[in-house]
Amino acid sequence: MRRLVAPVAVLTGALVLAGCGSGDSPADSQGASQAELSVSGAYMPQPVSDSMAAGFLTVTNKGGTKDELTSVTSDAGEVTAHETVGSSMQEATDLAVPAHGQLVFKSGGSHLMFEKLKRKPEQGEKVTVKLHFAKSGTVTVEMPVKSATYSPKTGH
Numbered sequence: 001m002r003r004l005v006a007p008v009a010v011l012t013g014a015l016v017l018a019g020c021g022s023g024d025s026p027a028d029s030q031g032a033s034q035a036e037l038s039v040s041g042a043y044m045p046q047p048v049s050d051s052m053a054a055g056f057l058t059v060t061n062k063g064g065t066k067d068e069l070t071s072v073t074s075d076a077g078e079v080t081a082h083e084t085v086g087s088s089m090q091e092a093t094d095l096a097v098p099a100h101g102q103l104v105f106k107s108g109g110s111h112l113m114f115e116k117l118k119r120k121p122e123q124g125e126k127v128t129v130k131l132h133f134a135k136s137g138t139v140t141v142e143m144p145v146k147s148a149t150y151s152p153k154t155g156h
């Protein structure tokens with residue numbers, strides 16, 4: 001006489017806890033050897049000038065290799081990276097994005113300088129800029145135009 005074996009219902013929906021708890025060590029070991037860039041906080045204060053404007057953003061590198069911002073381009077007009085030295089500013093080339101670090105463009109410091117704008121950007125519009133990096137290639141950023149007095153919240 002054959003016995004029917006009741007199929008055992010296996011609950012496969014159990015939670016699988018992915019291995020966490022090893023995330024405290026810096027990711028500078030093998031496997032994190034490439035630059036890994038992301039851009040955040042991009043904005044342009046609505047310019048007062050018809051042809052010139054500044055732009056700000058933060059490039060974050062989560063990878064273990066540094067990268068460099070070699071140039072910036074935009075269909076809106078000419079754009080270069082500037083750094084502020086004392087009370088004047090000068091064009092900056094080959095700005096480093098350190099491994100596990102940031103390249104910060106912010107009011108009062110380094111900034112993107114738009115010149116010879118084809119038309120004046122208005123609040124609510126977006127200006128597209130392309131950031132060209134030595135290793136990571138081109139990153140396209142949509143930069144929203146904010147009010148002339150806009151100031152981003154800082155802090156962590």
Ligand SMILES: [Cu+2]
Pocket residue numbers: 082089090111112113
């Ligand atoms: Cu400038």
